[in-house]
Amino acid sequence: MLRADDLHKTYVMGKATINVLSGASISAEKGEFLVILGSSGSGKSTLLHLLGALDIPDRGDVSFQGQSVFHRSRQSREDYRNREVGFVFQFYHLLPELTVLENVIIPRLIGTPALKWLSHRREAKKEAQMMLERVGLSHRVKHRPNELSGGERQRVAMARALINKPTLLLADEPTGNLDEKIGAEILSLLNEFNDAGQTVIMVTHDVRVAACAHRQVRLTGGKIESVVPTRPSPALA
């Protein structure tokens, strides 16, 4: 379903050039829970950003459902970000002026033309409410992000990532900023969504966190190195 081929990414900082990715290739199947492991600074986030089309590779391409992500119009790439991918960040990245419910709704709002929105509003609200219920936050809809704990914020971020029912959920160290217990809750939520059929690609440097995946890959030296199956993936079975 998702294939990244020979991705290259180099950052130039003054005289120094940092080859973050040099020919990374990876693929994920539908329904799979894939974890990308790697030490800090190895380029995991960079890779995940490329998969989610938040950045453009110097070389190589990502194809999604057989179609190139980078050889298409900007607008269709924006649609890809809006509909096909849900992103969960390490630092939650919620919009502070909006309430929890509004934060969850915003991807839907972005993806809907103004006129259509008027008729669609109620439905979207209901879906957002349901999404929040699934992450266990239905009682905090009116709160602002800064009134929530880190774990709660990450749940909101997950609800936001999933509101448009994306094919792909990309999570960049979603537990990196949380303590073990709360992190475990987030992971079990991810598992729950994955069990319901959601494809998940998660980045982490924590081997214990990686254990919940179907499959682990390791990013070293700008390449995907070893592939460690953890538990049988439905896609491989």
Next chain:
Amino acid sequence: MYKWFLAWRYLHTKLIAFFGIASVMLCVAMVLVVMSVMGGFLDTIRERSRGLHSEIVLESGTLQGFPFYEEFQKYLETHHEDVVSVTTPVIYTYGIFRVPATTYTRPARVVGMRLKEYTQVNDFKHGLHYEHYFPGTTHLGMQRMPLGGVDAQQKLVLPADLEAANARWRAEESDAKQLADYAAHPYEIVMYPPSVVLPIQGERVYAFGDEGPGYVGPEKSGVIIGCDLLNERRPDGNFNRHLARGADIALTLMPMSPTGNVTGEPPVRLPLRYVDDSRTGIFEIDDLCIYVDLDMLQHKLAMDPQPLADGGMTSARVNQLLVGLRAGNDLEVSKAVVAAAWEKFLLSLGDQLSMADERALSFVDVMTWEDLQRPFIAAVEKEKVLVTLLFSLISLVAIVLVGCVFYMIVEKKTRDIGILKAIGASAQGVAGLFVVYATAVGVCGAILGILLGSVFVWNINDIQAFLASLNPQLRVWSPEVYSFDKIPEIVKTWDAVGIAVVAVLASVVGSFIPAAIAGRIWPVDALRYE
């Protein structure tokens, strides 16, 4: 859609938006105040200018005047009765004005007029002071000095005809404020010189002479004096009158021959009586002009028919012929009619003209009141444009400020913009968000600015009165400078609408650069911010 939603959110959760709104508001208010005051000033000047002369004026640009005006008056009467309602001649000359009682001396522009006709073609009558409170008592003919005083009940008593006139005015005046004003200051309106009546206990209250109220002194021709020439203007716009009605005035004139030669005879001294003061509302006029009877002046200046060496008589001369139009006649069309009539009239005079007359007639122009006042009005018009332009330039600050405010917002919101892009917002969408935001700031600022500016203009005179009560130096609108007692306080709807539209456009333009920057933000770069 999310643009509107987020713009709305940012508008009332971001304090910085209020700085944007405030700057737009202040600029809008400022420009509106300037435009309203200057526009009101211009309108008043126009209005006053219209009432200064008459609709159409035949004027000879030279002091010795022009002859055959009476014949032309008749000509207009018989041929253009449908257009012309009244015509009246006017003489202009210069003289030295002197108050013998105080030896106060000033140069003066002397206007010879027939008061009854003159007041039919313009607003001169509205500016007369005593005529207002004692209607029908101001005339330029021969008259004596009225003498009044207070009776045993300390009540002001005037000669019977003045009392009757005043009673007439009181009966007809519907403006309670005017009546109250008169009741509060009757002695200011009719104040008698201490040399004639005796003050009681140092107050401005006077006792009768032996005869009681009546008229004293020899008969003299009346003179109306420009209010600023004689009186002292108080800060409230009214006047302190130090000279009693009927006081002696001396005027010295220099007669001129039909060719403009000052005759060899000694200057003419005219003994006059101060009968009223006139206020046209234009300081340059009220500080210079005095008005006397046309026929008397014409005679004294030897502009009436004079015997010629060969036995004939010269024709009487005046400097202006005021032509009042019948209602409903277009000004420019009527001007063309009168000008054509003048040409025809000149032809009909034939060969009988002397060289001097021909010369004098060649100086005559037919003008409308607008033509006559154009230099003056044009100057004020330019002033209005200039000041509005200046303040609009200052208002560019608002654009820059809006730009700064938005740049700061974009800076602060870089991460949020990255988030929006990461979840699928387009570059145009994010840029549009800021343009919508700017529009909202512009609209709010414009509306508030219009409100603030309007309230300010509506109360501008009270505000000035308040400032002046704190410190007289703060009185910015001096009647001496602007010829009006009150600052114009009318806001024109279209001024307000125009300014508001420009302000909104300016805000939008101010947001373009920050919006473009926001549109170009790259999601990953933005998300690095933590």
